[in-house]
Amino acid sequence: MLEIKNLAKVFGERVIFKEMDLTINDGEVLSIVGPSGIGKTTFLRILAGLLPADQGELILDNESLDITGNRQGAQVGVIFQDFNLFPHYTVKQNVALAPQLVKKVAKKEAEKEAEELLKNLGLVEQMNQYPFQLSGGQKQRVAIARALAMKPGILAYDEPTSGLDAESTKRVIKVIQQLKTQGVTQLIVTHDLPFAQAVADQTFDFGVDVDRGGSL
Numbered sequence: 556m557l558e559i560k561n562l563a564k565v566f567g568e569r570v571i572f573k574e575m576d577l578t579i580n581d582g583e584v585l586s587i588v589g590p591s592g593i594g595k596t597t598f599l600r601i602l603a604g605l606l607p608a609d610q611g612e613l614i615l616d617n618e619s620l621d622i623t624g625n626r627q628g629a630q631v632g633v634i635f636q637d638f639n640l641f642p643h644y645t646v647k648q649n650v651a652l653a654p655q656l657v658k659k660v661a662k663k664e665a666e667k668e669a670e671e672l673l674k675n676l677g678l679v680e681q682m683n684q685y686p687f688q689l690s691g692g693q694k695q696r697v698a699i700a701r702a703l704a705m706k707p708g709i710l711a712y713d714e715p716t717s718g719l720d721a722e723s724t725k726r727v728i729k730v731i732q733q734l735k736t737q738g739v740t741q742l743i744v745t746h747d748l749p750f751a752q753a754v755a756d757q758t759f760d761f762g763v764d765v766d767r768g769g770s771l
């Protein structure tokens with residue numbers, strides 16, 4: 556379960572959001588919508604531990620997450636829009652690398668787990684290919700497998716349907732639903748309202764549900 560309490564972010568004098576409260580239960584899918592420039596990516600970067608918040612708490616499975624932008628560990632898995640796959644590693648290596656480096660998992664075991672994840676995401680034939688050989692949708696599923704390999708408490712996506720055709724979007728919906736049945740908690744930042752409606756149990760509208768302006 557992820558609990559967000561009284562979270563606030565300020566850039567200079569400008570309050571991007573404040574008093575943000577939200578709870579996502581285990582296995583739930585939350586979509587975050589709202590107009591461009593409202594603060595969705597900023598929130599995602601804070602959740603990922605890449606950007607400091609100015610106030611508030613993030614509590615994941617009863618443990619407080621660092622909000623100063625110096626977080627250790629991979630409690631939150633994020634699939635960014637450009638996927639950031641390592642170009643010189645194969646698909647399997649991309650997925651198996653972080654558990655070996657960060658969690659000190661043995662290579663054989665990390666690769667076995669990577670194979671299992673890739674199989675579940677329909678990427679058996681791509682395991683030994685390189686990112687440049689993949690379609691956008693395939694790259695995205697590799698990025699999902701790579702995030703899942705670290706066994707995060709929550710998986711977050713930034714605009715997962717942008718640049719995908721209708722068929723690939725359907726596939727993403729299937730993957731999200733499949734992970735949901737496995738109990739994975741997911742948070743999705745999206746502009747795509749039909750997609751949000753198709754996958755989400757709960758929708759958070761940054762344009763409506765968040766306070767801004769004034770000061771902290």
Ligand SMILES: Nc1ncnc2c1ncn2[C@@H]1O[C@H](COP(=O)(O)OP(=O)(O)OP(=O)(O)O)[C@@H](O)[C@H]1O
Pocket residue numbers: 566571589590591592593594595596597598
């Ligand atoms: N490092 C920064 N310094 C100052 N202002 C920033 C910084 N990063 C973002 N902003 C501002 O904060 C606001 C929120 O930006 P953010 O990228 O989070 O919006 P968004 O809702 O994700 O938009 P989009 O959907 O277009 O990606 C914007 O007005 C942006 O200009």
